[in-house]
Amino acid sequence: METLRNILNKKVEISDSDWLFISSKLQLKEYKKKELVTTTEAIENKIYFILEGVFRLFIELPEKDVTIDFGFPESFLSSYSSFLTQTPSVACIQSLTKSKVIYITKDDLQEIYKVTKAGESIGRIFAEEFFRYKSKRELSFMKDSPTERYLNLFKEQQNLIQEIPQKYLASYIGITPQALSRIRAKI
Numbered sequence: 001m002e003t004l005r006n007i008l009n010k011k012v013e014i015s016d017s018d019w020l021f022i023s024s025k026l027q028l029k030e031y032k033k034k035e036l037v038t039t040t041e042a043i044e045n046k047i048y049f050i051l052e053g054v055f056r057l058f059i060e061l062p063e064k065d066v067t068i069d070f071g072f073p074e075s076f077l078s079s080y081s082s083f084l085t086q087t088p089s090v091a092c093i094q095s096l097t098k099s100k101v102i103y104i105t106k107d108d109l110q111e112i113y114k115v116t117k118a119g120e121s122i123g124r125i126f127a128e129e130f131f132r133y134k135s136k137r138e139l140s141f142m143k144d145s146p147t148e149r150y151l152n153l154f155k156e157q158q159n160l161i162q163e164i165p166q167k168y169l170a171s172y173i174g175i176t177p178q179a180l181s182r183i184r185a186k187i
Helices: 002-009 016-025 080-085 106-115 119-143 146-156 166-173 177-186
Strands: 027-031 036-038 046-052 055-060 065-071 092-095 099-105
Touching (some): 065 166
Antiparallel strands (some): 055 092
16 A cells, blocks of 8 residues: 555645545455456446566457556556546456555445545546557657557566467567567567
8 A cells, every 4th residue: 555655745745644544445356367356348446456476458349459558556547438438438448467456445435535535536547648658658659659559668667578378469569479589589
């Protein structure tokens, strides 16, 4: 829990009394390798903070799954549009490794917004960071080559990228596994 508090404290000052209330709403959960966290058509009711492990968000299509994102330690994860709108998720979340998260439910988060001074700021910061991250990824697909997208991911998560199967990396970058093999061979 202290890891999360330290990360949040870098963005917004949280009093001891606010943290006591916030931490009372946080729950710890472990996932096995390949365990599904959120499934298509389920309504997302949680936001996760990853303590350990690697996750993938993907969309199930008739011909194949398309990986749309990864979640790494010390980052937040959710099928966020489902969480916000309380409509069925179009994406699944799967743990790629043995993993550990802290999570909060939507109802508990709403209570934190109402009761604490820091709650609204924390929610705004999460929404802003989520928007910045998605904008950066969208821009990368418009301006970067697949090689550049791979190298960017490699730079950001050098230690953990080895935990991700090549077919998921290729899907995330928007290429075939064979094309990713060629990129890796050149590098």
